[in-house]
Amino acid sequence: MPESGPPERRGDPNVAVLLTWFVPGAGHLYLGRARLALVAFLLVEGLYALGWFLADGRAFEFLNPDLRGPLATLLAPEAGNLGAMVLHLRTSGFGSDEPLPFPTWIHLGSMLSALSGLLNVCLCTWAHLEARGVRPTRPGRHPVYLLLCAWLVPGLGHWLQGRRRRAAMVFLMLVGLFAVGTWLAAGTNLSRERHFYYWSGQFLLGAPALVTEMLSGRPPVASELPHVDVGLLYACMGGLLNVLAMLDVFGVAEQRLAGDEHAEGRLSGAGEVAA
Numbered sequence: 001m002p003e004s005g006p007p008e009r010r011g012d013p014n015v016a017v018l019l020t021w022f023v024p025g026a027g028h029l030y031l032g033r034a035r036l037a038l039v040a041f042l043l044v045e046g047l048y049a050l051g052w053f054l055a056d057g058r059a060f061e062f063l064n065p066d067l068r069g070p071l072a073t074l075l076a077p078e079a080g081n082l083g084a085m086v087l088h089l090r091t092s093g094f095g096s097d098e099p100l101p102f103p104t105w106i107h108l109g110s111m112l113s114a115l116s117g118l119l120n121v122c123l124c125t126w127a128h129l130e131a132r133g134v135r136p137t138r139p140g141r142h143p144v145y146l147l148l149c150a151w152l153v154p155g156l157g158h159w160l161q162g163r164r165r166r167a168a169m170v171f172l173m174l175v176g177l178f179a180v181g182t183w184l185a186a187g188t189n190l191s192r193e194r195h196f197y198y199w200s201g202q203f204l205l206g207a208p209a210l211v212t213e214m215l216s217g218r219p220p221v222a223s224e225l226p227h228v229d230v231g232l233l234y235a236c237m238g239g240l241l242n243v244l245a246m247l248d249v250f251g252v253a254e255q256r257l258a259g260d261e262h263a264e265g266r267l268s269g270a271g272e273v274a275a
Helices: 013-022 026-030 034-054 082-091 106-131 143-152 156-160 164-184 196-203 207-216 228-274
Strands: none
Touching: 013 026, 013 082, 013 106, 026 034, 026 106, 034 082, 034 106, 082 106, 106 143, 106 196, 143 156, 143 228, 156 164, 156 228, 164 207, 164 228, 196 207, 196 228, 207 228
16 A cells, blocks of 8 residues: 655755845745735835834843944844844844933834844744745645744643643743742843843743733832842843743654655545555
8 A cells, every 4th residue: 555755855955944044935936926925025124114113223222232242133033034123223222322221112122123032033933845846735734833832831742742741831830930920020121221131031921921011111220129130031042942842842743744645645546456
C-alpha cells in the first residue's frame, strides 16, 4: 500500500525567512503567494508606520542614553521587523538631543511598532512552513494561528489543542509571575520609558501585560521601592517563559499536522489500491 512522501518543497525555507524578516511579505512573494504577500506587507508595515507616526519616531528615545548603540535595539520587539526598524533608526535615530516633551500617544505608538515586529516573526514562521510545502487544510489547526494565540493569552494555544490542564498551568504560572512582579515593582515595570528592556521581555506575555499597562495609567513613583529589581525580573520572566510555551504549542501543532498529512496519504493510497 503506497504511503505519502514528504511535502514538496516550494522554495528554500531560509531564503523565505530572511526575505520576510527584511520586508514583510517578501518571503511569500518569493514562494508565489502574491496576494498574501501584499496583505502581509500592508498589515505589518501599516502597524509600524502608525506606531512611528503616533510616537513621532521617538519610541527608541525611551532607551537610556548610556545603552544606545548600533545594536541596542536588537533586543526590542521591533527587531522582528528588521527592515522597518533599520529605516526607523536611520531616519529618526534615538530621537532629539534636546529634552522635548513626548507626544501624547507615544506609548500606544510604541506598542504598535512592537506588535509589528512580533507579527512579522509569525510571518517568518509561516513563510518557512510554506517553503517546506506544509499547508494545513483547516485554519484552526494552523501552527502559526496557534502560535499567535499562545502569545496573545498564555495557555490559549494549549487550550485550543485540547491540552486543557497544561493550558491552566501555563496561564496561572506566567500571569501569576507577572502579577507578583507588577506588585513588587509597584507598577513601574509597566512603563517602557522607565525600563526599556524589561518592558520588551514582558511584552512577550501578550494581552495580560498590554491590557494591564493601558489600565494602570503608568503610576508615578511616590516612594522608595525596596523590591523593585525583583519585581522587574519576575514580570520580565513571565514574558520570556511564554516564549517556551509558544514553542511547545508550535512543536505539537507541527507534529499533529504531519500526522494528519500522513494519515490522509495513507487513506488516499488505500483508495487507489481498492479502485
